Amino acid sequence: MPNESPSSARTSNPSLTKGKYSVAHLPDAWYVACRSDDLADGPITRTIFDLPIALFRDASGEAAAVLDRCAHRNAPLSGGRVDESGHLACPYHGWRFDRSGACREVPGLIEDEAGENDGTGRAVPSFATLEQDDFVWVWARPDAEPEGLPLRIPCIDDDYLVVVREYDVECTLHAALENALDVPHTAFVHRGDFRGKGSRDIEAVRRRIPGGIEVEYLGEPPLSGEAVDEAGDPVVSEHWDRFFLPSVAQVEYRTPPDKHLMSTLPHTPVSDFRTRFWLVSCWKVPADKRDEMRPVIEKQLDTILGQDVEILRDQTRRIREMGGESFRSTALDLMGPEILRMLRQSERGLPADDANIDRRVRLRVF
Ligand code: FES
Ligand SMILES: [Fe+2]
Known part of the structure; x- marks a missing residue:
């Protein structure tokens, strides 16, 4: 290709991604x-x-x-x-x-x-x-004195139906965390399993929180139930996705008048390309409805998480076959690049919370 400059030739050569993996080792946690x-x-x-x-x-x-x-x-x-x-x-x-x-x-x-x-x-x-x-x-570091305490898991009390599931995924810790906190894939990987009531343009705001980062979605339709109320006005869910260093993801939804869902996902790196995670999903539902709802929720979560496990496995296999990652991100990738930056900073013993990450993005959800 005579017109191609050396630098674009370099970036378009997939073999030059060799050895680039979003793998972080943080045993002091x-x-x-x-x-x-x-x-x-x-x-x-x-x-x-x-x-x-x-x-x-x-x-x-x-x-x-x-x-x-x-x-x-x-x-x-x-x-x-x-x-x-x-x-x-x-x-x-x-x-x-x-x-x-x-x-x-x-x-x-x-x-x-x-x-x-x-x-x-x-x-x-x-x-x-x-x-x-x-x-x-x-x-995770043997024969070492631990520092601090693990993150507390909120909402595991009598006001909530608590469902806990466990998954073992063939992917890096970073890929699993990004997936847990990624909105755009839901319309494709989980097509028909949630949302799916037409599209809506909303806003996302990213900010720092103690020990991590948060993305708040403004104007989002509810995950389930009607997207408009009896008066024909749009029903809006409050939604926050959170990452806590080094390995906890959290997703919270509040929908008026009183729906509340808090899911916390502690992740554990088994090896570079294998991650185990638990989903602690807390649903605010009346006590007399819980027995009936539990199996329905468990089944739905296993369907959805099974789809994630599958796409993460396929992604990992392709990356390893190619000898490394080649990622192109857009403004929709609000979590993944920043999670990796924080993991890398911590790996080097540097502060992970010093960069300004504040951002406001318009996006369309389906
Ligand atoms: S006691 Fe012999 S291997 Fe453990
Ligand atoms: Fe997913």
């Missing part, structure tokens, strides 16, 4: 490892940033987390059991580990040449844990 109920029947394994973690309850019933690799011969400790002392017993030769990861017993060992009865020389790394809002959160 709290991530959800599992739900509290998941520890009811003994130890389980979960992976965060490629590290297998054995989770169990100790003698006092507190959640504990250690590297899921025995110090002796590397068997997965999560395949073992918790003994009477609340120690995790390895399934292979029965070494016992306490919640700090120290080895407290080597079954059958009478004479200990190493003189290491305190077990520290045979320890496995451990992770700080914190149980809050029916989730077990883990500080």
Whole structure:
């Protein structure tokens, strides 16, 4: 192409996107490892940033987390059991580990040449844990002191019907977060499953909030129900999408007179291209309607989130086949680029909230 300048030739060559992935490693943070109920029947394994973690309850019933690799011969400790002392017993030769990861017993060992009865020389790394809002959160860097507390999940109280779902997606943390907070894809990926009552031109306002960013949508039609009231006036929903560093998405809708929906989605990076997330969806509905509504809502959420899981998987596969990402964003991409910028800043140990991100955008929703 004789008329093409070297720079445009460079940008149009897809192979030059090689190695560019929106992957961020932020181990100095709290991530959800599992739900509290998941520890009811003994130890389980979960992976965060490629590290297998054995989770169990100790003698006092507190959640504990250690590297899921025995110090002796590397068997997965999560395949073992918790003994009477609340120690995790390895399934292979029965070494016992306490919640700090120290080895407290080597079954059958009478004479200990190493003189290491305190077990520290045979320890496995451990992770700080914190149980809050029916989730077990883990500080992802092993043998480290955690800082601060995980985000609280709002509206999980008696005024709400609370539905919790869990999904495992083949995509980066960034792709999953962007998807959770992206409005334009809903008309395509979820066509017919919500909205779909004609188009309306609305406004979006982006601003900073403590620990993250928020986009507020002004003039939006309701997600469900009639788009006009009895007088023929448009029904308007208030809608906010929020991102909290490093990995929580939140979507809130208020529709007059009294509808309220608050969904909080803690995300956990399993590996560079695998993310687990939970959807805690809180619906303000009268107590006597909840039993009837729960299965309907669960089914609808699984349909919608199943569509997201599918498109995220396809997106990830194409990006990996091409050896990297090549993204072109417009003013409609209000969340994704800023989420990545914040993740990158944090990764470098820099403040993530210093840039001016205030923005007002007109858009059409369908
Ligand atoms: S591998 Fe765990 S006790 Fe031997
Ligand atoms: Fe979606």
